[in-house]
Amino acid sequence: MDFRQLERFLAVVDHGGFHRAAEVLYVAQPSLSQSIKQLEREMGDALFHRVGRGVVLTEAGRELVGPARMAVHALGLAVESVLPNTEHYRPTLELIGYGIPLLVEKPLVFDLDEADRLLAEAGDLFFAINFNHRYAGPVVRARRDISDGRLGRLSFATWRFGGEGGSAHHPYANLIETQCHGIDMLEHLLGPIDVISAEMTAGRLTLAVAAHFAGGAVGSLVGSYDSSYAYPRTHHVEVNGDAGRLLIDDTVRQYELSAAGAEARTVWEAGYFNDRARSFHETFDAHLDALVPALRAGAPPPVHAAAGRRALLVAYKIIEAFETGRRVVVPPG
Structure with missing residues (x-):
């Protein structure tokens, strides 16, 4: 029916x-x-x-x-949940109460206590979050190449992403609603962050974060609402290891892999007829292609909402680091 x-x-x-x-x-x-x-x-x-x-x-x-x-x-609430980012909590909580499987947009919420309440109420309910950047072709290749050891021992990573501001009225909107993708992506590729320090501009619209990963690598995250999505290479990811380096430009546009010491490199770009791989919006469909079979099989979602809670936790540690001017330890989990 x-x-x-x-x-x-x-x-x-x-x-x-x-x-x-x-x-x-x-x-x-x-x-x-x-x-x-x-x-x-x-x-x-x-x-x-x-x-x-x-x-x-x-x-x-x-x-x-x-x-x-x-x-x-409940389905009416699902329509209503297409709301400003700061208003996700109440509709999501009510949908959970009806036992409806969920795929929510990022950020999960803006408050850690609310995130904990949602996850506790959901229990074993199918509860996914749309960190769709993971399903971009270059990101899939990056994770595979890192897993296959083609970069060797990882040493550092960089995430840069800037554009116009969103509609959320929150002092740390850029960090929580947009750079959550960067937090998730860096941990998706390099493992958990365990120490953070941060600086921000006066209006908190632009931020620079220094991160240390539990695996020993270091990294940086630069995010801005004082930029423009119209700029080429508005999004850039770099991961270096002692055996190679990878670059991702504009999420879906280009992937580059270089071996240490080699002047030649491997570059992937979507071909002339490969419109799907070239489209950022197709990353949503790619996520659904993985999510729907899991839902039908009664398996956990490929990206559980707990990943949204994790990104929010790291974001609040970044806020703590900025407000105190200190390096801050990020707990696991």
Whole structure:
């Protein structure tokens, strides 16, 4: 069954018959009747007794009303959850209460206590977050090459990403809602960050972070809302090891791998007809291509919402480092 079937079923219930329900829904009555018949076939039972021009619910129909209203309400909340980034918490918490599998946009929330509440309430619920940068072709190649040892012992990494400001009214909006991608990406490629220090401009729209990774490498993250997404190479990632170096430009545009001491390098760019690999928006579809089979199989999501909580934790340690002027230890997990 789908949302439209349930919506039409409830319209017949609420308006006492097919004629008035079709008028309210602005659909032809035969189309409405066909939807209900299909729903009855899927349920394996009749939902209405036809009485004259009206209808009366069968026992199966009465049992469906409550769950149908809950599902339609929850799906309505899912539409409402397309909100400013600072307003994710309440709709997400309510959807979790209905037991609905979730894929949420980043940031998870702006408050660590709220993040902990969401994860605690979700329990074993399928609860994913859209860190879609992980599914860009160059990033997939980078992770594979690092895993295969082509960079050797990792020594340092750089993330730079700048553009115009978003709509969130939060003093650290750039860090929490946008640079969470950088935090997640650096840890995705190099493992957990364990020490942080930070500087920011007066308006906190631009930040520079120095990081130490538990594996021994160091790194930097530079993010800005005083820049422009129109600039070429607005996004840049570099990872160096003692055996090689990799570069990622503009997330999906180009991937470059060099071996230490070699003047030649390997470069990947999407071919002429490979529009999908060239499109940033296709990273969302690539994530869904991994997420949907996991959901159907009852497996954990490929990027659990806990990754959003982790990025938020690191962000708050960056804030602490900036506000105190000290190096700050980032706990694991």
